[in-house]
Every structure is written in structure tokens, then in C-alpha cells.
Amino acid sequence: MTGPAGGIRAAVLGAGSWGTAFAKVLADAGTDVTIWARRESLAAAIRSYGTNPDYLPAVRLPERVTATSDAGKAIAEADLVVLAVPSQTLRGNLADWATFLAPDATLISLMKGIELGTLKRMSEVIVETAGVSAERVAVVSGPNLAAEIAGEQPAATVVACTDVTRATLVQRAITTPYFRPYTNDDVVGTELGGAVKNVIALAYGMATAMRLGDNTKATLITRGLAETARLGVALGADPMTFAGLAGLGDLVATCSSPLSRNRTFGEHLGRGETLEQAQAATRQTAEGVKSCLSIRDLARAHNVDMPITEQVERVCHEGADPRRALTALMSRETKPE
Template sequence: MSGHVAVLGAGSWGTAFAKILADAGRDVTIWARRESVAEAIRSTRRNPDYLPELRLPERVTATGDAAKAISGAELVVLSVPSQTLRGNLAEWAVHLAPDATLVSLMKGIELGTTRRMSEVIVEAARVTPDRVVVVSGPNLAPEIAAEQPAATVVAGTDSRRTALVQSSIRTSYLRPYTNDDVIGCELGGAVKNVIALAYGIATAMGFGDNTRAMLMTRGLAETARLGVALGADPITFAGLAGMGDLVASCSSPLARNRTFGEHLGRGATLEQAQRATRQTAEGVKSALAVRDLARAHGVEMPITEQVERICHEGMNPRLAVDALMSRTAKPESYE
């Protein structure tokens, strides 16, 4: 394949994704916010901050200069915190090649605008929607870095670009599927972070499998309701980007949103949980944005509402449970 790939962001998933690309035969340049991290990757082939046990392939290099990473890249992979994306892209867009495909690894909704990440990319980079491809699904970075078998979804409106990304990340341990439902794939990835917070809270409170199964299934129902209201295909939520991602994020102790939720369930404040986890839990901010998006479209999302209250209004988790369980009885309807 011609043209190198830029991965903008040297966190866990960005680092693992660079390995995937290299193992699939691509030359990759990682942009790291700190030059010291880029230097460590170049000299030791390891990221000292994330997945330090992973030795990156020879095809991977790194730089602290975003313009250098982006220049001439056929694929530009975006793996930064969702709430910083717009500001970063405002600086980076001028360096994009005219026909570069932008690949979003981010799972969040922008605060204030309630834009999905692909929408932020279109606006901030001033590109047409067909140039944006979304990667979503159960993507726990440590497991993929260890080459455990996994699958993911590559979603976009341009079949040529989705096929390009699919072929660029297909390896012996990662099986990518294409999909044209960008809305569904992005919402599945964003809302599951919020539900994983709820799952972690419930786990830390000592609740068992019935409670946790309820949170996953009713959380998926919330996600699907919002997705359908926004024009998504409801079938998407039964697949990797819906149920698959939700199960992984809720059930795995590797999932940062679940872990963050456990701290909250043990009585930690938002600030204490942030200090303890030392990683971005996208669901914390997405809870606000998803709630606003749901209200704007008249969609009921009771679990999301309670997570938002716990995270941002200081509500006691036990009172949140009482609020959920005392809601008016109704049919289990997915219409």
C-alpha cells in the first residue's frame, strides 16, 4: 500500500492501533503530545506511559511535531480525548493531504454542541463527510496489543475508504467488518461509556449479576432509542459496535469507564476517582452531552440521567438506584 499513516495520539488505543497498522503492512508515525514520549518510542520502541510492555514494530516511529506526522499521510488516525478534538483539528487541518482519509478512534459526544466525533471532524477540518471513517467495537487496547483474537467495525459512507481502512488493519488477531451506519456505530461507542460507569458503580456497591445484566440490557435499549431517533439502523446495536462494545466495557476490569465507576460506587468524588484512575473516562463528560442530546430529541434515557447526577451533581449512588427502581412500570418495548 502506498502512503504512510499518521496516528495522532499516543494513549493506549492509539499505541495499540499503531501496532495493528504496522502488523498489517503500513508505515506509521505516531504523534505524541510530549517529545520525550516520542523520543522513547523511537529509541526503545516502547511507549513509557501506555502499554509499556508492548514492543512496537520497526515500521512504527514517533514525533512530537504534528505537522511532520500528518504531512503526506494517506490515513490520519485521530486518537485524542473527544473534548479536545475540535481545538486540535483547528491546528492540524492545514497539514492534511487533499484526499486523506480521517479515521476516528474516539468514543464520545462533544459537550455544548452534542456533535458526534465524525461531525466534529467534518466541521473542524472542513472536509466532506465521506472522507471520515469511524472505528468502533470492543477494542480493549491491552488485549489487542497482546494479539488476542478480536473484531471491530469500520464505518463510513464511502465504501472505497472503508475498504481501505479495513485492509489497513486486518491482521491475524484483528478481524475488521465494514458498516455504513456511522451514526449507530458512533452512538454505540459513546453511550456504552456512560453505561459502563453505571455498571462499575453497581459492581462496587455489591450488586450481583441480575443488576448488572439489567444495566447492560436496559442501557442498550437506551442507546438504541436514541440511535433510532437520530436515524441509525437499530440492527447496528445488536452487533460489535453496540452490544459487543457494551459487554466488553462493562465486564472487563481493563475498561477505564467501569473502573472509574467503581471508585464512584465506593463513595469517591469525581476528583478522587480521576486521581485514582489517571486516565480519561470519556463517559464522565459524555454523560452530560448524551443527556442533552436525548432531551433535544425527546428520548428517555433514565440510566444516563442518573449517571449524570452522580458524576456532576454529587448525587448519592443509592439514591440514584432508588430513582431508577421507582420509575413508573411500563412494557418492555423497543419501538
């Protein structure tokens, strides 16, 4: 593995808000970065003007950042390959990209979801599709709202990898005066925290739109964290992970911020809009909408009770009224916390 002193190179596959912000972080930390954009027009705009006009138009990207629509060109000789595409598109995209990977490249997942059908975490999809060992995959997760980080507002994150040396390499490659990464070896817990918080944020958004108060919102965050931890423990995660940045930190940021796609999407649903109307209004991927299906199925497969996730799925995919979903949550049998 090459270290920062050796001049590492990175490819960021995905030119959305978080991929673009992460490319800026890498460049500010001293890494040369190539962003892959699906559309050549967007790649050309990034090259020509040093900005991403579609997602972060006000953010000036460092000179170390360039862009291409040729994935092979982006990946070739990259020491760090950052995956920042919608989670449900990962398998198909990575199947096309795997042949370009350098033999010891570190793959970094920014994605927060559980694959539909297989119920696999994103790192598991990467290992399976790219044919790499789990030790080569790092997961970055935390309270990482892209617009704030791109604006250089102080934030922290978690770099989780079973290979401590590789986690430290990634940590060094993304440490800047405004971005502070911590390492962790609990990949399972880090990924689950990032996936489930999107679902809880949908519920939080619904509650916000229904003008429910802070008691309700605090209850959703707290009980949402509890069901996340229950699933995590069933899958072998460290319970303490959920008390940290990748658990509570990410959950609070995603629920409370108007910048959160999932909270915003939930607000549309809470106002009585259909899934299609909410999708048309937001125009960005709200990962929790699809992940609530796979997370619900994963919980059922492991006999884990996740009532908030169950109700969010009913609202999103069965047309349930958000108010009735809340009533269903409140009328559950009482029990010890």
C-alpha cells in the first residue's frame, strides 16, 4: 500500500453531493483525485470550471481534482477507489469496473444501504462482485452532510476496516483541518448504523411534517437507535459502535438537518404525498426508501423486532397513512426499556 508521502491517487466513482465533497476532502489532504461522472457533460463541467454544477455549484474544487466519464481511466493506477453510487446500483456498476482495479487498491464505500434481495451490506457486495478480500474494503460513515463538509464546517467520521493498517492509511488520506476521521474495526456496526439511520430519518421527517413535538422526535431517535443496535448485535456488531459517530452521530445529523435527503423525503410523505410525488419533488436518492424493505427483511430473517422500520416500510410501499403508522407504534404492547 502506498502512503500519502508516496503521492497516492484516488478515484471517486460517483459525482453526487457526497462523492464530490469527499473528493474535495481527499484533495485538501494532499491526494490527486479523479471523479467519475456518468454523464460526460458533467465531467467536462468539473474539468473546465472546477465546480459540480448539478450538486454543489457554489463549491470550488481544488486543482488536484479532475473528472472523466471513462471509469477505466479513473480507476487505472488508483490506490484508493471510492464507491459513491446509489447502493442498489453498486453490484451492476462494480461488475463492469472490477477488471480495472489495481492489485492492492483499497476500496472505500461511502454507500449507506442494504442490497435488495440478497440482504447484503455494501462491503459484502464489494467483496463478492470485485473478487477482493474483506481486508481491502474500508467503510466511511458518520454525521457527514455533504454540503457542510464541502463548506469546510468541522465534522468527524469513522473509517471502519478489518485491516487496521489499511484503515490508518485511509484515515491519513482524508484528514484535514475541517475533517477528522477515527478508525474502527467494526465494519458490520458501522454499515448498519449508516443504513438504518436513513429509515429512521424518514420517520422523523414524517413527524416533522405532522407538526409533532420534540418529545416525539427524541423518542424516534432513541427507539430508532435501539432497534438499530438490536439488529447490529444479532449480526455480530459491537454495541458500542452505535453510541459513536457511525451510530448516534449519524442518526442525529440525518434526522435533525433540513439538508438530509431522507428527512426531507419523509416530510413529503408526512404531508400526504405519494411515493411518486415525493420522489418527483426531491429529485435525489433517498436511500431509506428502498433500504427499509431490505432492512425489514434482514430483521425478520434474524427474528429482530424493528417496529419503526416496519411502519416506514408500510408508509413507503403499502400506502399506509403516516398518522395511522404512528398510532400503530404507540399502541404496541408496553414492556421494559
